[in-house]
Amino acid sequence: MKILNITNGDGAANIIKQSTVVGDVLPWRDPMHHGPFPSKLSLAELGKLRAAYLAGPDADPTEIERDFQLRDQHLRASENYDKITLWFEHDLLDQLQILQILDWFSGPRTQGAILDMICIDRFPGKSRFRGIGELSPEEMASLTELRQPVTDNMLAIATSGWAAFRSNDPRDLLAFLNHDLSELPFLTAALRRHIEEFPDASTGLNRTERQLLGLMADGVHAPQQLFLQNMEMETTLFIGDWPTYRTLDSLCASGLAACNPPPFRFPSYSREKHAAFNMQHLSITEAGCRVLNGMRDAFDLMQRDGWLGGVNVVEFGAIWTWDKETAEFLRRAI
Incomplete structure (x- = not known):
């Protein structure tokens, strides 16, 4: 039997490769909880857009785009496999990847192939379970006992959820959440x-911005x-380091936070520059305190130009x- 294992990134993929799990491994490398996912784009078109976003405005996206192309080629070749197993966990990143992958498989592409999934939110002996990327090869292999078949209803939920996530009207996502999603048990919370x-309609801050300003107010500065x-304030793993640093940069640019010495600098692969990055001192400003304490809002301070799924905020x-x-x-008019 020819088997394809699809999982959430290189960390988990490498562990599967080191384990006794049989089959090829395809990592899904897109950090989907931030950046644009507009509707009506094909998988190839979306990969090109995501590559440009992930590379940033001043970098060449060619390498990232090529990686997406190779991923998509492997996905299209899944029709040559007898069995496809998805390996995921409960957090938002993984749940979005599940939606995208199951939406793709909902078409007539895997007729005859067995499609099943492993998706967990805990593991014995790990009180602070973050994800399958922290398991040993032996622990990873033990998850094969938890495989569940992907049902037609799961495929239908994924197709509807993927469309709602990519809609340019976030109210479509709320409408989707009113349905019975119990067959994908971690999707609603994510x-x-x-x-x-x-x-937020009252403060103008999103949850991550509010948490970071609160930590600065409590004396966390590096x-x-x-x-x-900030990661510890999440019930499940949420935001990575670079999106966090982009948020800190935005808070400084808005005047809600200040960096000493200015301006805020991102981490670098250079040891000397990385040490300088860690020496930066971030603090909440008077304006940030007033927003955090509900004395004013941040709508006229935050210069937003970003996407959440299919919504240009x-x-x-x-x-x-x-x-x-x-x-x-x-x-709200601005």
Whole structure:
């Protein structure tokens, strides 16, 4: 039997390769919880867009784009496999990858292939389980006992969820969450965390910005410590280091935080420059304190121009916000 194992990145993929698990391994390397995912783009078109976003405005996306192309070629070759197993966990990154992959498999591409999935939120002996990337090869191999068949209903949920995530109207995601999603048991909590990254209707801050400012107010000042302690404030693994540092840069640019010495500098592969990165001192400003304490909002301070799934948060002179009191999305003119 020819087997393909698809998992969430190189860490988990390498562990599967080192284990007794049989088959080829395809890592899904896209950090999907940030950046654009507009609707009506093919897998190839989306890969090109994601490569440009992940490379950044001043870098060449060619290598990343080539990686996406190789991934997609391997995915298209899945019709040559007898069995396909998905290896994932409960956090937002993995749940979005599951949606994209199952949406692709919902088409007539794997007729006759066995499609199953392993998806966990805990592991015996690990009180602070973060993900399958922290398992040993022996522990990873033991997960094969937890394989469950991917049902037609799971494929239908994924197709609807993927469309809702990529919609340019976030209210479509709320409507999707009103359905019975129990066959993908970690999806609801993950998508609700995604919703919290929209600016709050009262403060103008999203959850990550609020947490980082709160940590600065509590005396955490080093950028790496801010990243690590912010991660500890999440119930499941959420944001990586570079998106965290981009958020810190944005908070400094808005005047809600200050960096000494200015301006905020990102980490570098150079040992000397990386040491300088860790020596930066970030602090909350008076304006940041006023926003954090509810004395004013941040709408006129934060210069937003970003995407959450298929939603361009700021568009046509208005910004999408999340009202947690009424649990609804609101448009606010800017």
